[in-house]
Amino acid sequence: MQQDLNKCLVGANEIKAKVKELGEQISKDYAGKDLLVIGILNGAVIFMADLIREITIPINIDFMAVSSYGATTESSGVVRILKDLDQSVENKHVLIVEDIIDSGLTLKYLVEILKSRGPASVKVCTLLDKPDRRKTEVHVDYNGFVIPDEFVVGYGLDYDEKYRHLQEIYVLKEEIYHS
Numbered sequence: 017m018q019q020d021l022n023k024c025l026v027g028a029n030e031i032k033a034k035v036k037e038l039g040e041q042i043s044k045d046y047a048g049k050d051l052l053v054i055g056i057l058n059g060a061v062i063f064m065a066d067l068i069r070e071i072t073i074p075i076n077i078d079f080m081a082v083s084s085y086g087a088t089t090e091s092s093g094v095v096r097i098l099k100d101l102d103q104s105v106e107n108k109h110v111l112i113v114e115d116i117i118d119s120g121l122t123l124k125y126l127v128e129i130l131k132s133r134g135p136a137s138v139k140v141c142t143l144l145d146k147p148d149r150r151k152t153e154v155h156v157d158y159n160g161f162v163i164p165d166e167f168v169v170g171y172g173l174d175y176d177e178k179y180r181h182l183q184e185i186y187v188l189k190e191e192i193y194h195s
């Protein structure tokens with residue numbers, strides 16, 4: 017496992033502090049509003065679990081699963097819904113929680129589909145952002161860390177369903193996905 021990883025990009029304490037800061041900001045911004053926090057499975061599950069416990073206002077949660085990658089490191093650009101929401105977003109303030117924004121294609125699709133369902137608002141919170149890889153313009157409201165153009169794993173992010181349980185975020189060695 018450790019031999020598959022290059023340097024640690026973001027440590028556990030740094031993640032913890034950032035998640036707390038994001039939770040505090042979200043709590044302030046949505047005070048008195050009906051907030052539905054939507055986690056995007058599977059990558060955002062650990063970030064989502066930690067983030068909602070730093071939010072101090074009442075919220076509802078739900079999850080969506082989409083596919084755009086598979087066992088590769090490049091988005092296919094074709095996004096498919098694998099699991100839809102269990103509840104309506106109509107008249108609710110929606111906060112999408114993503115693990116990472118890369119090309120932006122997944123997020124653009126998600127924002128468009130959710131906006132078409134009549135919410136009061138749609139905002140985006142991501143733990144990681146790789147702006148150098150953008151193929152489409154997307155607006156991010158809450159951003160944890162801007163990172164360089166490297167394929168990262170850990171803290172929910174996988175390669176071929178591995179490494180999600182790691183407490184820190186690591187750069188995956190190229191030989192792992194080029195072999």
Ligand SMILES: Nc1nc2c(ncn2[C@@H]2O[C@H](COP(=O)(O)O)[C@@H](O)[C@H]2O)c(=O)[nH]1
Pocket residue numbers: 059084085091114115116117118119120121122123166167168169173174175
């Ligand atoms: N484990 C990793 N997953 C990644 C990385 N970059 C992107 N992704 C996955 O793709 C979607 C979003 O991709 P996008 O190209 O449509 O913006 C993201 O939610 C991840 O699941 C990465 O470096 N490591």
Ligand SMILES: [Mg+2]
Pocket residue numbers: 056057058059060114115116
């Ligand atoms: Mg994701």
